[in-house]
Amino acid sequence: MKTLNATYAPAIFKGIIAFVFVAAGIANLMGGMATDLERLGFPGYFSTIIGVAYLLAVVCIYQTTFLFLQEWAYGGMAVALVGAAASHVFAGDPLANAMPAFILQIIFVVAYVLRARTPELAT
Secondary structure: OOOHHHHHHHHHHHHHHHHHHHHHHHHHHOOOOHHHHHHOOOOOOHHHHHHHHHHHHHHHHHOOOOHHHHHHHHHHHHHHHHHHHHHHHHOOOOHHHHHHHHHHHHHHHHHHHHHHHOHHHOO
């Protein structure tokens, strides 16, 4: 019999990831992060592209029809998090600016590993 934590932990971590990516997606689409992205060297239109991608990724990780889309979405999210942390580091920002991406990467890995260990909750 599963414990309560083992049952809900994957959903909680997946929910945290989804919340952060939805919030970042909306912030990007509303232009709230365009200045920061331009400071990091990205073109102005990148904010719109990444905002749409974040929202689509969240939709994909919750849909259950095409499981390969979940894998692609998780892969894209991982690349986005690594890219966010690396962009701050390479731009010469203080390490504190990259810490949210590093911390979210840890949460992301936990969410993905828990998903893989509980196939009935993977969808």
